Amino acid sequence: MSAKDHFIIIGNGPAGNNAAEVLRENDKKARISIISTESFSFYYRHRLKDFISGRIPAEDLVVKHYSEYKDKNIRLRLGQFVEKIDPEKKILYLKHMEKINYTKLIIATGGSPRILPSLTIFQDYLTMFSTYSDTVGLRHRIEKAKEIVVLGGDLTSFSFVKSLVKACKKVSFLLFNDAFWPISLTSEMILKIEENLKSHNVATFFNDSVEMIKKSKSKYTIETKQNNKIKSDIIISLMGMIPNIRFILGSSIDTDRGVLVDAYLRTNFKDIYAAGDCAQIYNPILKNYWVSIGWMNAEEQGKIAALNLLGDSKIIEPPKEEIFEYEGIKVNTSWWKKF
Amino acid sequence: MSNTDIVLEICGSAGEGTISSGEIFNRYISSIDFEIMSFDTYPSEIRGFGKCVAHSRFSTQKIFTPGKYTDILIALNDAHSISQLGHLKDTGVVIYDSKPPKYHEEDKSIVGWMEPGMISYGIPFNDLAQKAAGNSRGRNMVALGAVCALFGVDHEEFKNTIIQRYAKKKQIVIDNNVNSFVEGYNWANDNLTKIDSISFKKGKNKNEKESIIINGNQAVAKAAIDSELHLYAGYPITPATKIMEILSHELPKKNGIMLQTEDEISAIGNVLGAGFAGKRSMTATSGPGFALMTEFMGLSVMAQIPAVIVNSQRGGPSTGLPTKTEQSDFNAAVNGGTGDLPRFVIAPASVEECYDGTTLAFYLAEKYQTLVVILLDFFLSNSIRNIDEPTPPTEKMLNSNIAPNEKELKDYVRFKETKTGVSPRSIPGTPNGMYTTTGLENNERGKPQYDGKLHTKMSDMRYRKLNSALNDVPKPKWTGPKKDIDVGILSWGSSAGAAYEAATIANKNGHRVAVLSSLVVFPVNEVDLTKFCNESKQILIPELNYSGQYANFIASYINRPVERLNMVSGLPMASEDVLSKIDEMIAS
Amino acid sequence: MDNFKINYIDEMLDDVEKKDFLKYRTGELPTWCPGCGYFGITQSIVQSCNELNLKNEDICVASGIGCAGRFPVFMDVYGFHTLHGRSVPVASGMKLAREELTVFAIAGDGDIMGIGGGHLPHIARKNIDITLFLFDNSIYGLTKGQSSSTTPFEQTTNSHPFGNPDQPLKPVSLALSYGATFVARAFAGNVDQMTAIFKKGITHKGFSFIHILTPCVTFDKVNYTWKNLKANVEEIYDEFDHTNHTEAMRIAEKSRLYTGIFYHRYDVPSYQDYLKQK
Numbered sequence A: 001m002s003a004k005d006h007f008i009i010i011g012n013g014p015a016g017n018n019a020a021e022v023l024r025e026n027d028k029k030a031r032i033s034i035i036s037t038e039s040f041s042f043y044y045r046h047r048l049k050d051f052i053s054g055r056i057p058a059e060d061l062v063v064k065h066y067s068e069y070k071d072k073n074i075r076l077r078l079g080q081f082v083e084k085i086d087p088e089k090k091i092l093y094l095k096h097m098e099k100i101n102y103t104k105l106i107i108a109t110g111g112s113p114r115i116l117p118s119l120t121i122f123q124d125y126l127t128m129f130s131t132y133s134d135t136v137g138l139r140h141r142i143e144k145a146k147e148i149v150v151l152g153g154d155l156t157s158f159s160f161v162k163s164l165v166k167a168c169k170k171v172s173f174l175l176f177n178d179a180f181w182p183i184s185l186t187s188e189m190i191l192k193i194e195e196n197l198k199s200h201n202v203a204t205f206f207n208d209s210v211e212m213i214k215k216s217k218s219k220y221t222i223e224t225k226q227n228n229k230i231k232s233d234i235i236i237s238l239m240g241m242i243p244n245i246r247f248i249l250g251s252s253i254d255t256d257r258g259v260l261v262d263a264y265l266r267t268n269f270k271d272i273y274a275a276g277d278c279a280q281i282y283n284p285i286l287k288n289y290w291v292s293i294g295w296m297n298a299e300e301q302g303k304i305a306a307l308n309l310l311g312d313s314k315i316i317e318p319p320k321e322e323i324f325e326y327e328g329i330k331v332n333t334s335w336w337k338k339f
Numbered sequence B: 001m002s003n004t005d006i007v008l009e010i011c012g013s014a015g016e017g018t019i020s021s022g023e024i025f026n027r028y029i030s031s032i033d034f035e036i037m038s039f040d041t042y043p044s045e046i047r048g049f050g051k052c053v054a055h056s057r058f059s060t061q062k063i064f065t066p067g068k069y070t071d072i073l074i075a076l077n078d079a080h081s082i083s084q085l086g087h088l089k090d091t092g093v094v095i096y097d098s099k100p101p102k103y104h105e106e107d108k109s110i111v112g113w114m115e116p117g118m119i120s121y122g123i124p125f126n127d128l129a130q131k132a133a134g135n136s137r138g139r140n141m142v143a144l145g146a147v148c149a150l151f152g153v154d155h156e157e158f159k160n161t162i163i164q165r166y167a168k169k170k171q172i173v174i175d176n177n178v179n180s181f182v183e184g185y186n187w188a189n190d191n192l193t194k195i196d197s198i199s200f201k202k203g204k205n206k207n208e209k210e211s212i213i214i215n216g217n218q219a220v221a222k223a224a225i226d227s228e229l230h231l232y233a234g235y236p237i238t239p240a241t242k243i244m245e246i247l248s249h250e251l252p253k254k255n256g257i258m259l260q261t262e263d264e265i266s267a268i269g270n271v272l273g274a275g276f277a278g279k280r281s282m283t284a285t286s287g288p289g290f291a292l293m294t295e296f297m298g299l300s301v302m303a304q305i306p307a308v309i310v311n312s313q314r315g316g317p318s319t320g321l322p323t324k325t326e327q328s329d330f331n332a333a334v335n336g337g338t339g340d341l342p343r344f345v346i347a348p349a350s351v352e353e354c355y356d357g358t359t360l361a362f363y364l365a366e367k368y369q370t371l372v373v374i375l376l377d378f379f380l381s382n383s384i385r386n387i388d389e390p391t392p393p394t395e396k397m398l399n400s401n402i403a404p405n406e407k408e409l410k411d412y413v414r415f416k417e418t419k420t421g422v423s424p425r426s427i428p429g430t431p432n433g434m435y436t437t438t439g440l441e442n443n444e445r446g447k448p449q450y451d452g453k454l455h456t457k458m459s460d461m462r463y464r465k466l467n468s469a470l471n472d473v474p475k476p477k478w479t480g481p482k483k484d485i486d487v488g489i490l491s492w493g494s495s496a497g498a499a500y501e502a503a504t505i506a507n508k509n510g511h512r513v514a515v516l517s518s519l520v521v522f523p524v525n526e527v528d529l530t531k532f533c534n535e536s537k538q539i540l541i542p543e544l545n546y547s548g549q550y551a552n553f554i555a556s557y558i559n560r561p562v563e564r565l566n567m568v569s570g571l572p573m574a575s576e577d578v579l580s581k582i583d584e585m586i587a588s
Numbered sequence C: 001m002d003n004f005k006i007n008y009i010d011e012m013l014d015d016v017e018k019k020d021f022l023k024y025r026t027g028e029l030p031t032w033c034p035g036c037g038y039f040g041i042t043q044s045i046v047q048s049c050n051e052l053n054l055k056n057e058d059i060c061v062a063s064g065i066g067c068a069g070r071f072p073v074f075m076d077v078y079g080f081h082t083l084h085g086r087s088v089p090v091a092s093g094m095k096l097a098r099e100e101l102t103v104f105a106i107a108g109d110g111d112i113m114g115i116g117g118g119h120l121p122h123i124a125r126k127n128i129d130i131t132l133f134l135f136d137n138s139i140y141g142l143t144k145g146q147s148s149s150t151t152p153f154e155q156t157t158n159s160h161p162f163g164n165p166d167q168p169l170k171p172v173s174l175a176l177s178y179g180a181t182f183v184a185r186a187f188a189g190n191v192d193q194m195t196a197i198f199k200k201g202i203t204h205k206g207f208s209f210i211h212i213l214t215p216c217v218t219f220d221k222v223n224y225t226w227k228n229l230k231a232n233v234e235e236i237y238d239e240f241d242h243t244n245h246t247e248a249m250r251i252a253e254k255s256r257l258y259t260g261i262f263y264h265r266y267d268v269p270s271y272q273d274y275l276k277q278k
């Protein structure tokens, strides 16, 4: 490849970083840039819960330091948001009003917290997090808070609750089993979960749902269908993630829930690939598209997208059925690998 | 309570109000009792779109340098501001226009170049200014509004500063500026989440003491007026021009004259003419002009006529780097000219000293009937400080000419030999005081004469004048330990500030570092110099020139090796520069 | 020729005795060569001061370097023997400092048509109230006979043994084009006319330019000799309208060397008068 090549990766998560490494290993000359909205270095998202509850310092989140990018001659553009892609002209439009030309592109934009439609009217009262900057302010609030309510709709909510308990908070947990993500919970699982949480002194509210949230001064009161009134200093909603693809809509790159790619992680445009949480990959066995979730999946996909971009034709292996063990609960999922 | 020490830069292109917004910010922050040291840069030669930077350091402590690394960068113009990122701190803040009229091309946007760890706040400068005033002129005020919101500056009080700044303008101008400011303030409050920790809140509410905000050139001009300057003659040249422009306003008020001459030769000629006629006069120039004045410098000394020349040094040689700072005219100031040419050279280290050095220059020139060169530099000329109202010259300093008495006028001998070397000088209009002076070697009556004995005697007299003046000038400033000095810094001119700061830090770190610097760099006070050097294990001479002009000069007085720190980057010396050299010396 | 020289000096000495001129002179005897035109010029300047009743202490003289430059050394006034070509800026500074003083600038042709030529246009357009006496002997006297800016084309001099390749400047035409408000020419051999012109020039409020034709008897044996000058000078006729710039220009360009006042303009304020109006 020539020095005129400009490979751009949108997203500084595991997918993006693995892609960049592979690109650099195989092409010493091309310009490689990573663009990402977040201003913090590449970090372990799953450790955020421990950071929020004050159990680890920010340094422990970091996967890769800024200097490592410099050493590999990878330009890191942090705090920059891609607003629009023009796949015909191969131009990215950034929110800070800069146009950037690419020759090949990997979209690895991950996902953002999902909010349940039934809860959108209370949006202002809910706290969600998926990034470092979300957690910086939250950390101080949690420090001061005594009572915390967790609206649990995904797998991370369990471990987060445990983390809060360890930090000596009074925690209430509302399970959203109807909307649970990314798997459906069986009644057997639900029982085990409840048992587990109770053993940690968590007040559990299963088979219930939010009717109303009120705020007076800095206290919230949640009124449930079953007439429970739960008081709280912070309400944290953890309902899984939805792929970050809004900026792609309207660009004529095919999307559904995520960016649609084939088993080679190619989009409908020749030089554009997608990987990680944002990609919706065609699974030849299922004959359908699946959004794949999880850190290691993202790493793997980043690598494969990069290799294919460089001319290889690697297929993402359709995952075997796997039993996934999570906080003592066995979850049957083929897409969520053990971390 | 810990100190607040913030470096702020506003960068834009000419015409965007960069400098004026910096000025307003300085004025307000000064009023809440911060120390200010500020340094603006303008486009070097072109009008229109050149780059302007208003750089200011604000501190709740005494400071001597403008600070090398920036905390807050306000980018009024993205393309120009990119290079300023080079000295933004790792965790520095950038404030930029998030809604310019069109997209920046690749790599022409400031945000695109920010290093990880830096923080940016996008504010739609343009949109908000349009909203406030119907045009984009108030972008700078929008930015200031946002700065006030983000960094805890009282916006009501600040508004008054804006109103004062534009008091002489039409109401609409005042309104547009204030409204733009308010838009910026409100928008930032409503839309931005602060993620940095910079704050101006530690300033006292109101500054009680009488302080003024001026730069080196203004201080020189003010001092000249206070010294009863009558004639300023000059030819425009960066970075000295401003002195001329200020005096063209101020002199007429005092029945004085600003004469714009055809060249620097004429300028210094006029200065000597007026000096001969008994009035205080001066000129200000930079390298190329100073070179042209050389012949007249000799005449001033030889004919014993007072003359004051300000040389604001640029980068040299020749036309050099007109808008960069350097201290490379030391040789020219101290030794420039032909023959044995004793003269006073004054090198202020700060804006305060620009004032004091200038009043001293007029005093010395008149009393000792000779040439005084004041060495400023681009940085000092343009560096802005808030200082206490300076002490005007005393009566004695204002009337320093030693005139002949009646008895002496009976048979007036103009160049009569005296112990001090100073012979009474009569002023035109004095009956029986007539004499002719000349650039030729001359006898006591001014008659040209070339015999060796006479030349020896007269040379001696000219040098004697200077030596007798050593008691008449401020002693060198010795800061830091008086004994057992690890590193003794001999500093001069504007880089002395960096030396003080570096020494202070080094001493806090447990070293023994002292600084000796003198307002008058020639003649040399050898007593203090020797004492200082005797107490110092190592000597360091930091200066902004390539060849170590001061170091070479001082070497002949102190007779021992010195460490040098020479820089010609065009930037003022920073305390970091001196400090790392000190550490290196102590480590070795 | 020699006869003429001796007679001339005798005449002068007579005059000096008659009138009280000596008070403006120091005890210094001029170092000029016998027969030099500068004696006559000095005489006229002294006489003008006397007739105008100027006090010694109120006169300031700045001179350049050259034989002409020595002038203040022989005068009992406030004198400043400055640099080659620089009498004008120094005189300007004197006047700007002390308006009440009478200020003269003395220059040779080398001084103000050569090295210091750049000052002439500006002192003229600034109209600073000094009187410039240009001692034009069309040669460098002090440095012993090199070509000056007024040496005629092809004349052999010590610096141009094969003939001067440069065209001479025309001081009067230049002063007129520069906008000098008083422009005159005098001849060192005509003391009476010279004195009359000097007095007019000195009293003119503004810049006065007086071009004085004078021989260098030692180094110029061909051009401005007493004989040639005598033969070539002619007094401007009485009816001449010296407020008419075009006419002044016209006669200045003639090869005949007119003496008298070419141009005298009254309506331009002097530099300092202008400042006072503001």
Ligand SMILES: Cc1cc2nc3c(=O)[nH]c(=O)nc-3n(C[C@H](O)[C@H](O)[C@H](O)COP(=O)(O)OP(=O)(O)OC[C@H]3O[C@@H](n4cnc5c(N)ncnc54)[C@H](O)[C@@H]3O)c2cc1C
Pocket: A010, A011, A012, A013, A014, A015, A016, A035, A036, A037, A038, A045, A046, A047, A048, A049, A080, A081, A082, A083, A108, A109, A110, A111, A129, A130, A131, A156, A244, A247, A275, A276, A277, A278, A293, A294, A295, A296, A298, A337, A338, A339
């Ligand atoms: C709290 C939490 C706990 C988790 N715990 C686990 C766990 O225990 N095990 C596990 O396997 N997985 C876990 N995950 C999921 C895992 O972190 C993700 O699957 C993984 O980070 C996905 O990687 P990615 O590279 O696809 O995207 P991401 O890591 O999400 O990175 C994408 C980046 O792209 C940026 N971006 C998005 N849009 C744009 C745009 N338009 N312009 C520029 N940049 C953009 C985003 O800001 C983001 O920084 C957890 C996630 C969270 C939030």
Ligand SMILES: Cc1ncc(C[n+]2csc(CCOP(=O)(O)OP(=O)(O)O)c2C)c(N)n1
Pocket: C065, C066, C067, C068, C069, C084, C107, C108, C109, C110, C111, C112, C135, C137, C139, C140, C141, C142, C143, C148
């Ligand atoms: C800067 C400088 N260059 C050269 C000289 C040498 N120099 C002295 S007088 C002179 C020429 C004088 O000619 P002019 O001005 O016509 O005076 P004159 O002697 O004819 O009266 C020269 C070249 C000098 N003194 N200074």
Ligand code: SF4
Pocket: C031, C032, C033, C035, C036, C037, C038, C067, C068, C137, C141, C142, C215, C216, C217, C218, C219
């Ligand atoms: S050299 Fe010429 S000009 Fe000089 S004094 Fe002698 S005659 Fe006069």
Ligand SMILES: [Mg+2]
Pocket: C066, C108, C109, C110, C135, C136, C137, C138, C139, C140, C141, C148
């Ligand atoms: Mg001559």
